[in-house]
Amino acid sequence: MSHLVLEGLGKSYGSAVAVEGLDLSVERGEFVSLLGPSGCGKTTTLQMIAGFVPVDRGRILLDGGDLVAVPPNKRGLGIVFQSYALFPHMTVAQNIAFGLEMRGIDKAERETRTLEAMALVGLKGFADRYPRRMSGGQQQRVALARALVIKPALLLLDEPLSNLDAKLREEMQSELRQIQRSIGTTTILVTHDQHEAMALSDRIVLMNQGRVEQIGAPDAVYGKPASAFVASFLGKTNVLRGTGDGSGAVSIGAFSLPIAGAGAGPVQLAVRPERLSLAAAGASGFEVRVTSRVFQGAHWLLTADSAAGPLILMRHNDGQPVPAEGETVTLSFAPSDAALLAPGDAR
Amino acid sequence: MNRALSQRATPYWLTGPALLVFLGLVVIPLAMTVLLSFYDWGQYKGIVPEFTLKNFHEIFTDSYFFEIFLRTFRIAVLVTLFCMLIGVPEAYILNRMSPAWRGICLLAIIGPLLVSVVARTLGWALLLGSTGLVNQGLMAAGLIRAPLEFMFTETGVVVALIHVLIPFMILAVWASLQRLDPQIENAALSLGAGRLTIWRRVILPQIVPGMLSGGIIVFALAASAFASPAIIGGRRLKVASTLAYDEFLNTLNWPLGAAVAVLLLAALVAITVGSNRLIERRYAQVFE
Amino acid sequence: MRKNSPLALCFHALFVIFMLAPLLIVCVVAFTPEGYLSLPTRGPSLRWFKAIFDYPEFIRAFRDSLWLAALSSTVAIMLAVPAALAIARHRFPGREALTTLFMSPLMVPHVVLGIAFLRFFTQIGLSGTFLGLVLSHIIVVLPFALRLVLAASYGIDQRIEHAAISLGAGHATVFRRVTLPLILPGVVSGWLLAAINSFDEVTMTVFIASPATVTLPVRMFLYIQDNIDPLIAAVSACLIALTAGLLIALDRLFGLDRLFVGTGKG
Numbered sequence: 001m002s003h004l005v006l007e008g009l010g011k012s013y014g015s016a017v018a019v020e021g022l023d024l025s026v027e028r029g030e031f032v033s034l035l036g037p038s039g040c041g042k043t044t045t046l047q048m049i050a051g052f053v054p055v056d057r058g059r060i061l062l063d064g065g066d067l068v069a070v071p072p073n074k075r076g077l078g079i080v081f082q083s084y085a086l087f088p089h090m091t092v093a094q095n096i097a098f099g100l101e102m103r104g105i106d107k108a109e110r111e112t113r114t115l116e117a118m119a120l121v122g123l124k125g126f127a128d129r130y131p132r133r134m135s136g137g138q139q140q141r142v143a144l145a146r147a148l149v150i151k152p153a154l155l156l157l158d159e160p161l162s163n164l165d166a167k168l169r170e171e172m173q174s175e176l177r178q179i180q181r182s183i184g185t186t187t188i189l190v191t192h193d194q195h196e197a198m199a200l201s202d203r204i205v206l207m208n209q210g211r212v213e214q215i216g217a218p219d220a221v222y223g224k225p226a227s228a229f230v231a232s233f234l235g236k237t238n239v240l241r242g243t244g245d246g247s248g249a250v251s252i253g254a255f256s257l258p259i260a261g262a263g264a265g266p267v268q269l270a271v272r273p274e275r276l277s278l279a280a281a282g283a284s285g286f287e288v289r290v291t292s293r294v295f296q297g298a299h300w301l302l303t304a305d306s307a308a309g310p311l312i313l314m315r316h317n318d319g320q321p322v323p324a325e326g327e328t329v330t331l332s333f334a335p336s337d338a339a340l341l342a343p344g345d346a347r
Numbered sequence: 348m349n350r351a352l353s354q355r356a357t358p359y360w361l362t363g364p365a366l367l368v369f370l371g372l373v374v375i376p377l378a379m380t381v382l383l384s385f386y387d388w389g390q391y392k393g394i395v396p397e398f399t400l401k402n403f404h405e406i407f408t409d410s411y412f413f414e415i416f417l418r419t420f421r422i423a424v425l426v427t428l429f430c431m432l433i434g435v436p437e438a439y440i441l442n443r444m445s446p447a448w449r450g451i452c453l454l455a456i457i458g459p460l461l462v463s464v465v466a467r468t469l470g471w472a473l474l475l476g477s478t479g480l481v482n483q484g485l486m487a488a489g490l491i492r493a494p495l496e497f498m499f500t501e502t503g504v505v506v507a508l509i510h511v512l513i514p515f516m517i518l519a520v521w522a523s524l525q526r527l528d529p530q531i532e533n534a535a536l537s538l539g540a541g542r543l544t545i546w547r548r549v550i551l552p553q554i555v556p557g558m559l560s561g562g563i564i565v566f567a568l569a570a571s572a573f574a575s576p577a578i579i580g581g582r583r584l585k586v587a588s589t590l591a592y593d594e595f596l597n598t599l600n601w602p603l604g605a606a607v608a609v610l611l612l613a614a615l616v617a618i619t620v621g622s623n624r625l626i627e628r629r630y631a632q633v634f635e
Numbered sequence: 636m637r638k639n640s641p642l643a644l645c646f647h648a649l650f651v652i653f654m655l656a657p658l659l660i661v662c663v664v665a666f667t668p669e670g671y672l673s674l675p676t677r678g679p680s681l682r683w684f685k686a687i688f689d690y691p692e693f694i695r696a697f698r699d700s701l702w703l704a705a706l707s708s709t710v711a712i713m714l715a716v717p718a719a720l721a722i723a724r725h726r727f728p729g730r731e732a733l734t735t736l737f738m739s740p741l742m743v744p745h746v747v748l749g750i751a752f753l754r755f756f757t758q759i760g761l762s763g764t765f766l767g768l769v770l771s772h773i774i775v776v777l778p779f780a781l782r783l784v785l786a787a788s789y790g791i792d793q794r795i796e797h798a799a800i801s802l803g804a805g806h807a808t809v810f811r812r813v814t815l816p817l818i819l820p821g822v823v824s825g826w827l828l829a830a831i832n833s834f835d836e837v838t839m840t841v842f843i844a845s846p847a848t849v850t851l852p853v854r855m856f857l858y859i860q861d862n863i864d865p866l867i868a869a870v871s872a873c874l875i876a877l878t879a880g881l882l883i884a885l886d887r888l889f890g891l892d893r894l895f896v897g898t899g900k901g
Contacts, residue, residue, distance in 0.1 A: 085794035099802030361721035365714040376755035466871035470657025571744030573838040588746040
C-alpha cells in the first residue's frame with residue numbers, strides 16, 4: 001500500500017475542468033513534484049490534498065484512509081505557501097509553535113520542539129524576531145519550520161522558492177533536499193520551474209490542462225518524453241520529421257536508424273540539442289545548414305535548417321572549431337537518444 | 348458536497364445580522380415614511396390613514412413651497428461651485444507641499460470635519476453677525492458704512508456651508524491627484540508646455556472625475572443640510588430640510604413633512620445617481 | 636516635486652484662515668468677561684466656563700452623547716466585521732446590493748432618516764428613549780465602520796488563514812488568533828470614526844431626541860435656536876478643544892490621511 005494515493009481526482013469550476021482523472025501513488029519518504037505551466041491544475045491538486053478546495057470527483061487516500069471528508073484543520077499536513085503566509089503579528093517562535101499549541105501540547109515541550117525546528121532550518125537565535133524584519137530566505141525557513149514542527153504526515157510545498165532570487169534559490173534547493181532526506185517526510189512540491197523539479201524530486205508528475213502527461217524519475221522524463229508537450233516543456237528539444245519503413249527503422253534523408261515501435265509513414269522523433277553530434281567524415285548522418293550561431297560561454301547554441309525541419313544544437317566550448325553561419329554540416333544521433341512521439345501529437 | 352454547500356451559505360450567515368438590522372431599521376422606517384406622505388391630516392383630526400395626494404398637490408401648487416425648494420437648489424449649486432473653485436486649487440497646492448507641512452495643513456483642513464457642525468456654525472454666526480468680526484473689520488477699514496447683512500441671508504448660509512463641506516471636495520480631488528504620475532508635469536514641460544497649458548491640458552482632465560464625484564457629495568450634503576441653514580437662516584429663511592423639521596415638530600403636520608422629505612430624497616437620488624452614471628460613462632477610462 | 640509659487644502660498648494661507656477662523660472666534664469669545672457676546676478686550680476670564688456647571692443639562696447631554704457614541708459604534712463594528720469579511724472574501728449573489736444597502740445611510744439625507752425614525756419609533760413605542768437613539772445611531776455610523784474594516788479585510792492574504800487551518804486551527808481559533816489581529820487597525824479606526832460621527836450627529840438626532848434623552852450637539856442646537864450668548868461659546872470651545880486633542884492623538888496613532896483618504900476608494 002502506497003503512503004498517498006490519488007484516485008481519479010477531478011475538479012471543475014462551472015464548465016471549466018481544472019483537474020481530471022488524476023491517478024498518483026506516492027511512497028513513504030518520496031519527494032514528488034507536480035510540474036507544469038500555470039493553469040495546468042497542479043496548484044488545484046495541492047489545494048485538494050490540503051483540503052482548501054473541495055474535491056468534485058475521486059479519492060485521496062493517506063495510509064488507506066480517505067481524506068476527502070476530513071476538514072483541512074484535521075488533516076495534519078504541513079504546508080509551505082508561496083507567499084510563506086507567516087502570521088505577521090507573531091514572532092518567529094510564536095509562528096512555529098502555533099501548530100503545536102493547536103494540538104494542545106504543553107508549554108515545555110512546545111519550547112523544545114520549536115527550538116529543534118529552528119535549529120533544523122538554521123534559524124537559531126531568531127526566536128523573538130517578527131517576520132517583516134527578516135529577509136525572504138529567512139521567512140522561507142520559518143515557513144518550513146512551522147510546517148515541519150507538527151511532524152506532518154505529508155509536506156506540501158506550493159512554489160516555495162519562487163519568490164527568492166536565483167542564487168538563494170539554488171542554496172535553498174539543496175538545503176530543502178537535505179532536510180527532507182534527513183527527516184524522511186513524504187513531500188509533494190508544486191512548481192513551474194523545471195530545474196527545481198529536476199533538482200529536488202525522486203519523481204516528476206508533468207501536468208498539462210488538468211491532466212497528467214507523464215510520471216517518472218527526472219532523468220527518465222527528460223530523456224524519454226512521452227509527448228511533444230513534455231519534450232518541449234522540459235528543456236529545449238528538437239522535433240525531427242522522419243519516415244518509418246514499417247519494420248522498425250526510421251530514415252531522415254539518407255540517415256537511417258532503428259527505432260522500436262515506429263510504424264510506417266511519417267513519424268516524429270524528439271532529440272535533445274546536446275545529443276545531436278557532428279558526424280565524423282564519411283559516417284552516416286543528415287545534412288543541415290547552420291543559420292545562426294550564438295556564444296553562451298560554456299557552449300555555442302546553433303540553429304539550423306534541415307530536411308527534418310528547423311533544429312537547434314549545442315556545441316561545447318571545448319576548443320574545437322565551430323561551424324559558421326551558412327556552413328553545411330552532417331549530424332547524427334544514437335537511436336537511444338531519440339524518443340518516438342505519439343502520432344497526432346504534433347504541435 | 349456538504350462542505351461546498353456550507354461554504355456557499357457562509358457569506359449569508361456573516362452579512363445576516365447586519366441585513367436584519369438594516370431591513371428593520373432602514374427599509375421599514377423609510378417605507379413607512381413614504382406611506383405617511385400619502386396620508387391625510389387635519390388640525391383637529393390628526394393623521395388619518397387614508398390614501399390622498401393632497402400633500403404633494405399642496406407642495407407642487409403653493410408658491411411658498413416652490414420658493415423653498417428653489418432656494419435649497421440654488422444654495423446647493425452655489426456651494427458646490429465655490430467648493431470646486433476653492434477646493435481644487437487648494438488640493439493641488441496641498442499635494443505639492445512637503446509631507447511634514449502637508450500633515451499640519453491636513454489637520455487644519457480635515458480637522459474641522461470632526462468638530463460638531465453646531466460649533467462650527469456658531470463660529471460663523473459670531474463672525475457674520477451685525478456686530479461680528481467681519482463687519483467690524485470692514486467698517487474699521489472704511490470699506491462699508493453700515494454693517495452688511497449676513498445672518499438670515501442666503502449668502503451667510505452659503506458661506507457657512509462651504510466651510511462645512513469643502514473638506515469633502517479637497518479629499519476627493521486630492522485622492523485623484525495622488526494617482527497622477529509625479530513625472531507627468533515634467534514630461535509636459537519638456538515638450539514645451541507652459542504652466543497654464545499644463546494645468547488645462549494635462550492636470551485638469553485627469554482630476555475631473557475626482558472633482559465631479561466630490562461635487563456630487565457636496566451637492567447632496569448641501570441640499571439636505573440642516574443645522575447650518577437652521578442657525579444662520581433662522582425661521583425666516585427656510586430650506587427643504589428646515590421646512591420638514593417645522594412641519595414635524597412645530598406645525599405637527601407629519602404627512603406634509605413626510606411628503607417634503609420624500610420629495611427631497613427622490614430629487615437627491617435622481618440627481619446623484621443620474622450624474623454618477625453620466626460621469627462613469629464619460630470618464631470610464633479614467634476610473635479604470 | 637516642484638515648489639508652490641508665492642501666490643499659491645498666499646491662497647493657501649487665506650484658505651487655512653478661512654477654515655480656522657470660525658473655530659478660533661468661538662474659543663476667543665468664550666473667554667470674555669462680559670455678560671454679552673464680545674471679544675475679551677479686558678483680558679481673558681473663565682467666567683463662562685464656570686457657568687457651564689450651573690447648567691447640568693449640558694453635562695448630562697455630554698455624558699449621554701459619550702455613552703451613545705460608545706454603544707452605537709460598538710454594535711456597528713460588531714455587525715460590520717462579519718459583513719466586511721463576507722464582502723471582501725466571497726463572491727455571492729446579492730453582494731453588490733448588500734454593499735449598497737449597508738452604505739445607503741451615507742446617501743440618504745439625515746433629515747429623511749430622522750423623520751423615518753421618528754415615525755417608526757412613535758409607532759413601536761420607542762419614541763424618545765435612549766434605546767431608540769442607539770438603534771438609529773447604529774445605522775448612521777455603520778457605513779464608516781464598514782468602510783474601514785472592508786479596506787483592512789481586502790488587504791489580508793487568505794493563505795495566512797489557510798496556514799493556520801493547516802496547522803490544526805478551527806474556525807473560531809483562526810478568527811481570534813489570526814484574522815482579527817490582522818484587521819485590528821481597520822477595526823479600531825473604524826470604531827473611532829463611527830464613534831466620532833455618532834458624537835457629532837445632530838440632524839437626525841434632533842428629530843428623535845426628547846427632553847429626557849438628548850445629545851450634546853442637539854442640546855447646543857436647541858440652545859442656539861433661542862439665544863446666542865458666551866455660555867454656548869464656552870461649551871463649543873470645550874468641544875473644539877476636546878476634538879483637537881483627539882485629532883492630534885489620532886494623527887500620532889494612525890496618520891490622518893490614512894484614516895480619511897485611504898478609505899475614499901471603498
